[in-house]
Amino acid sequence: MAVHDLQQRRVGGMKVQEFMTSKIEVVDSNSSVYEAAEKMVDKRIRSVAVRFSSSEGDFGVLTTRDIVFKVLAKGINPKKVKVSEIASKPVVCIDRESDMDDAATQMLKSNIARLFVCDQGKIVGLVSLLDVMAAELISHARGDHVS
Amino acid sequence: MHEGIMFLEKILSHGKKERQVTEDIREHIKLLCTACEVFVTALEKQDRNLMMDVIELEREGDAVRRKVISHIYEGAFLPYLRPDLCKFVELVDEVFGLLKDTVSYYLEAGLPAKLKDDSIRVALLNQRMCEMLLITFEAMLRGEDLREKILAIRIYEKKIDDIKFNLMSDAYQVPIENFWKGKVLSDLLSSLTSISDMIEDASDHLQIIHLGTR
Numbered sequence: 001m002a003v004h005d006l007q008q009r010r011v012g013g014m015k016v017q018e019f020m021t022s023k024i025e026v027v028d029s030n031s032s033v034y035e036a037a038e039k040m041v042d043k044r045i046r047s048v049a050v051r052f053s054s055s056e057g058d059f060g061v062l063t064t065r066d067i068v069f070k071v072l073a074k075g076i077n078p079k080k081v082k083v084s085e086i087a088s089k090p091v092v093c094i095d096r097e098s099d100m101d102d103a104a105t106q107m108l109k110s111n112i113a114r115l116f117v118c119d120q121g122k123i124v125g126l127v128s129l130l131d132v133m134a135a136e137l138i139s140h141a142r143g144d145h146v147s
Numbered sequence: 148m149h150e151g152i153m154f155l156e157k158i159l160s161h162g163k164k165e166r167q168v169t170e171d172i173r174e175h176i177k178l179l180c181t182a183c184e185v186f187v188t189a190l191e192k193q194d195r196n197l198m199m200d201v202i203e204l205e206r207e208g209d210a211v212r213r214k215v216i217s218h219i220y221e222g223a224f225l226p227y228l229r230p231d232l233c234k235f236v237e238l239v240d241e242v243f244g245l246l247k248d249t250v251s252y253y254l255e256a257g258l259p260a261k262l263k264d265d266s267i268r269v270a271l272l273n274q275r276m277c278e279m280l281l282i283t284f285e286a287m288l289r290g291e292d293l294r295e296k297i298l299a300i301r302i303y304e305k306k307i308d309d310i311k312f313n314l315m316s317d318a319y320q321v322p323i324e325n326f327w328k329g330k331v332l333s334d335l336l337s338s339l340t341s342i343s344d345m346i347e348d349a350s351d352h353l354q355i356i357h358l359g360t361r
Binding site: 022023142 | 265298299302312
């Protein structure tokens with residue numbers, strides 16, 4: 001493939017599936033916030049998917065912000081709060097074939113820091129603000145960026 | 148034109164032999180991009196014939212490598228640049244070698260369905276890294292700063308490292324019939340996920356050549 005061809009591609013060439021994280025940690029909605037916090041600190045992650053029922057598409061999301069602002073900062077015992085009480089639902093999804101531009105726009109619109117990547121109603125990955133920045137840097141390096 | 152750039156163009160591409168070598172190196176990297184692209188499609192479609200095409204492309208790459216090395220030893224480029232250019236070409240050839248190993252292991256053992264998605268993602272990112280290596284090479288010939296390009300390659304490499312971790316944890320759960328099948332699967336994953344390391348080494352070497360010509 002010629003460099004010229006590569007450089008002709010716009011930022012739009014950066015697909016979500018190239019930047020997403022495919023390992024998604026899941027907690028049950030009936031778990032305590034304490035258990036979720038344990039998992040997040042142990043795995044060094046900032047969010048977990050929350051499974052609300054056995055059906056595949058029924059997911060929410062719990063972030064470090066939710067835990068700190070809605071529970072810890074208020075002096076509430078995290079062992080006495082269920083994940084379902086503070087998790088956000090439904091999750092905002094994006095298609096794996098979408099451009100990273102669209103992911104950034106969607107994050108801005110919804111004022112969120114991460115999007116779940118969904119394929120036929122199933123969560124297959126996650127893209128974060130850091131992934132958007134990585135895509136932008138690569139786009140610059142490829143010469144795709146148009147100011 | 149900046150004096151440094153003029154100097155770089157002079158030592159990298161003005162002579163006939165030098166032009167031939169740079170053109171061949173370009174061809175070598177393009178072949179690698181094509182091989183990686185074919186490999187992604189072959190994995191997606193589980194197509195053994197396409198896998199054989201990757202092996203054929205590796206052979207073509209080997210011929211180009213021999214051509215480049217012999218031209219360099221015939222006197223292309225200033226002597227102090229020759230070892231680094233040869234080393235770069237050898238590193239690209241090692242990427243071809245790893246790709247060929249991956250294909251051979253695949254043809255031997257196949258790929259469990261559980262590992263397919265992540266393996267395709269790694270293969271796709273390997274392809275993107277090769278494309279970025281070509282862009283980096285072209286930028287070096289123009290005497291441009293390579294910092295952004297090298298960073299892009301590192302970002303891709305980090306992504307592959309993250310996927311590798313998941314891929315290995317999933318692989319531990321795949322039922323294995325016997326020792327040899329397990330070994331071949333392990334070797335397949337190992338070579339597939341080592342390709343990015345080798346491309347990163349090649350890009351680092353471009354940076355060394357770039358610094359050496361300043």
